[in-house]
Amino acid sequence: MGGSGGDGHFDERGEASGGLPVEIAFLSRHGVAPSGLALVAQRAGRNGTEPARELLALGLINEDGFYRAFAAELDLPFHAGDFDLVSGGDYGAILRGGIAPVTGDATPSLRFILAPEGPALRRMLEAGPRQRNDIAVVTPRRFGEALRRANAATLAIRAANLDTAGLARDSARTGTSRGQRITAAIAAAGTATGGVFAPLETFFSVALLLGPVFLGLILLRLAAAIERPAPDLWRQQRWRVDDSRLPVYTVAVPLYREEAVLRQMLRALSALDYPALGSKLTR
Known part of the structure; x- marks a missing residue:
């Protein structure tokens, strides 16, 4: 390979003549x-x-x-x-x-x-x-x-997946897959065949298959209508919440060559108003 200027020469492994990269x-x-x-x-x-x-x-x-x-x-x-x-x-x-x-x-x-x-x-x-x-x-x-x-x-x-690749990957605009089309074709062919040779049995079979699905949807809607909304304890009894019952959170702040903002970051972390938040500084 060619030289890098000066007195340096390189071998095929990308090392200089002194054995250094x-x-x-x-x-x-x-x-x-x-x-x-x-x-x-x-x-x-x-x-x-x-x-x-x-x-x-x-x-x-x-x-x-x-x-x-x-x-x-x-x-x-x-x-x-x-x-x-x-x-x-x-x-x-x-x-x-x-x-x-x-x-x-x-x-x-x-x-x-x-x-x-x-x-x-x-x-x-x-x-x-x-x-x-x-x-x-x-x-x-x-x-x-x-x-x-x-x-x-x-x-x-691109970060919001709104570019062409993201929309194609995350949406159904590209249509059904090959496996989905094959499954749908087999189901349609089976239903059509059953409807011709055994229409009554086919009707009851389809009803039995779809019945639990519709029943589940009805029960889900009824449960959502009956259930009471969860009370907002923080707003209603804000000052009665025991600090010991609050969840403990760990805030990880990795640092690498950021000495210039270290003091500012420590002040911001110290200003967090959360009783169960502990602090630990490691190197």
Whole structure:
């Protein structure tokens, strides 16, 4: 395979000449200790994770520093300002590829924004664009935010299953299935045959089959009409409810690299007015 610039060379397994994975080996030329990179490679191999993700999780470098080094490795500008991506396309494929065109409104000199992860990061380091002023690098977090912002309406429709695929999957507009049609045809043929050769017996057989169904529907309607609505004890006897009888709820709030909002989140959790709500902070 081709080189990544500088003195790095890659073998067929996607490893640099020093035995480190391609996606982190270049960092040794940008201030990260090779011993730390070797530890990351060992942990990634043992855990079956992406080396770059393992590197960020260990805190040897933050996301901003990683992609600044990535931009320097490819001799591309790192873009810290505002940008807007062009809407449309396959959202998942664009996110996995880590490259998308920009609108040019806020950044007229740029054509594409680059923020690859995983296999896309490896491919870019091995044979990606270099020394281009119309392609800039950003962090995946900002790339994902811009991509969701550009496709907000489409993603909302898809999340609500109101797109074409969702409507076809969740509605009966596509018609009956093959098995349903076969079952209905067999039932109709059997009823017609019985009606010709034994009409009286067929009539009573159908009545016996459908009778319990109609009886169940009648009883259900009667039960719904007779049953009293459940009393709203909270409104009627709000201050008589013993706190010990309230259900206990567990609120799980996973955190990952969200130190900036930690204090705000703790204040919000502490403000919850519920007697049976306990708190436990784990790492």
